[in-house]
Amino acid sequence: METLSNLEAFVRSAESGSFSEAARRLGLTPAAVSRNVAILERNLGVRLFYRSTRGLKLTEAGESFLGSVGDPLDRLQGAIAAVTAHGPKPAGLLKLSMAPSFGVAHVLPLLPGFLAQYPLIRAEWHLENRVVDLVAEGYDAAIGGAIELSPGSVARTLAPLHVVAVAAPDYMVGRTAPSDPAGLADLDGIAMRVLRTGRIRKWTMRNGAGREMTAALAETIVLNEPSAIREAARLGLGVALLAVAEVLSDLEDGRLIRLLPDWYADAGGISMYYSSRSLLPAKTRAFIDWIDAAFREKRLPERFSGHPARPRLGDV
Structure with a gap:
């Protein structure tokens, strides 16, 4: 008998056409969803999806199987939710x-x-x-x-973890804004040392066209904590590479400005x-x-x- 998790992974992947979107709905990783679907295909002895870089497409067997299990799965989940609703309140x-x-x-x-x-x-x-x-x-x-x-x-x-280059407006007065990440080397840099490894954190940035380039941040000042790096940038000590989440209010209030608006580093989520x-x-x-x-x-x-x-x- 197939597990509920395998069936759920299949149905949500079929609905969304993507393991990644199904994973977001289910609170799993895309690898876990893909693995559950693969186990289901192996146990059934049929291929349920055609996989490509553009996404997922149901095979004929997959279409038939979805029609058979989709509604029963929704009813089963509804029954589970109804029972759970009468259980203990969150406490x-x-x-x-x-x-x-x-x-x-x-x-x-x-x-x-x-x-x-x-x-x-x-x-x-x-x-x-x-x-x-x-x-x-x-x-x-x-x-x-x-x-x-x-x-x-x-x-x-919950949200993307993207890193951008920022500096205080006063620091940039009289200085030329760089046109690409290599140009950061011409400015004072506020770098981060990762205590776990003892190394300076390096970032590879990309632009909208997909071009990648290492951010050449000078090590004028080295700190080990993001909030301290943000404060140093606010004080006009140089350029910092920080997550947007870390400096969002500063960018919105104008305490910091973003350099290289076409470039960012993707650190995951x-x-x-x-x-x-x-x-x-x-x-x-x-x-x-x-x-x-x-x-x-x-x-x-x-x-x-x-x-x-x-x-x-x-x-x-």
Whole structure:
């Protein structure tokens, strides 16, 4: 008998025509969805999808199978949701880990609304610059960027993690803005040293045409914490390469301006990490769904993007 997860991966992939979009809906990684579909095909002994770089297309067998299982799966999920709705209300201690500057700027302001909707939940939120062990340290979830998944953990992407070049307006007075990432070498740079590796963080930037180039940031000042780098940039000490999420309010308020508006570095995504998708506590499921909806309501996925197709305040 096929597992519900395999059938669900197939149906959502067929609906969206993409493993990536199905993964977003299901709160899984695209690799996990692809693996579940492959297991289903192997067990059935038929190919369900034609796969190409443009996406997925159902085979004749896939079309027939979707017609047979689509509606029953929806009814089964509806029955599960109905039973769950009469279960315990979301309650208890919700232990969450996230980076300090990101948490203070974008997650903590959402806490009043969340607690108003779920008054039986108590929040214990740790703001820390490290990757936590969800199970061993007793965390319900963590929010972070480009974190390697541990066995049994799941990631739901909330927004892109794009890195851009920024500087204070006063710093750029009398200076020529660079035309490409190589031109950053002519300006003072505020570089980041990664304590885990001891190395200076290097970025490869790309533009809308798909061209890639290493950002030649000078190491005039070296710091090890993004919020300190942002503050140094605000003080007019040079150019910094920081995530849009880190400097969004500064760009919108004009405290910083974006250099190289056609270029950005893609560092992956800002995701919600949790230990397992099945049988999640009601408090954890409530928070995961709520924070995802809150990010979309505030258009943070679009606002965090460094893609040149989206004009931004402060671009020069």
